[in-house]
Amino acid sequence: MxxxxxxxxxxxxxxxxxxxxxxxxxxxxxxxxxxxxxxxxxxxxxxxxxxxxxxxxxxxxGAPPPLSEPKRVVNFIAGGADINITEGLDINKVTYTSGVKFKRITTRSEKRDRALVEDCITFDKADANNMQFSHNDGLVITLCILDTNIKHFFVDQGSAANIINIRVIEEIKLTSNIIHKSVMLPRFNNSTKRTPGEIILPVVAGGVELQTAFSIMSSAIAYNMIVGHPWNHAMKAVPST
Structure with a gap:
């Protein structure tokens, strides 16, 4: 128990x-x-x-019947009567034409990556032995920064930013490495926060070391460090609870 x-x-x-x-x-x-x-x-x-x-x-x-085919597809809505989707339209800093180009590049990349499928890590029911289901726990782990194991490391798939508590930097005595670069973090802890700076640290996970930029948070947060989906993508990792 x-x-x-x-x-x-x-x-x-x-x-x-x-x-x-x-x-x-x-x-x-x-x-x-x-x-x-x-x-x-x-x-x-x-x-x-x-x-x-x-x-x-x-x-x-027996098994339930398969789901029926969708009746319609909604591709993209750029609402407003004065907006027309035209060639070269700038949407979130990505033009329509470059978006099509990116799709072609992604398709080629997917074909190439199929050759690497044998190297993928897979899981089965045996991997879930001795686990307590169902739970709503977050993915909180311990990761190594330089020569220090940092506990209460939250892997947040919904975050676009990597965040570090200022007290962690003080604890590992790296305050001299702080870069004075302030950014705004909207919707962090139900409010908008301005960071006093950032720091680049080597994060080691699964034998892989990745230089990672963290925004520094001086106000109280529940975790020592938070990594978001950009870090997951760079690590080629799939978080799982």
Whole structure:
């Protein structure tokens, strides 16, 4: 049991683990294991008669029918009566023509990358053994910066910025490496924040060292460091919880 022993309910006893904390019938992991065994055709002799009827009825019905083809496709909306999509239109600093060019480059890159598919890392159900599902935890890990392991390192797939707490820089004694470059971070912690500077640090993950630029945050944040999707792309990594 992974929970803090001091916070477990002493009135509830889990027979399998021989520990206090919750009742056997309330164990979420056990329910998932039983459901998985039932899906494989085991334990059916333990079902009540009504449950057996429902189980075999669902097995006979088989897999649900595939989803129907979409009725329509929405490609791009540049709203407003005065806006016309024309050749060379500048949208978010990407022209329409360069966007088409980028699509062609991406297509060629995808064809080339198919040759590397054998080097891809894949996962199966065995990789999820001993994990507690379902959870809504963020991906918080420990990564190495120079000669220091930094804990509470949040991998945020929704962030376009890499952020570091000023106290981390002070702790690893790299304040002299701060670059005085201030930027605005909109919608950070439900407000707009201005950073006092940035710093470039080598982040080591999975044997790969990547020089990464971090915006410095002097106000209180919940994590020591945050890396966003640009770092994930540069690392060619797929975050998973």
């Amino acid at each position: 992974k929970s803090d022993p001091s916070k477990r309910n002493p009135k509830h006893f889990y027979e399998f683990h021989k520990r206090h904390g919750h009742k056997t019938e309330d164990c979420h992991a056990l329910r998932l294991e039983v459901a998985d065994l039932l899906e494989q055709g085991h334990l059916t002799e333990l079902l009540l008669e009504k449950g057996k009827q429902a189980y075999y009825r669902n097995r006979e019905q």
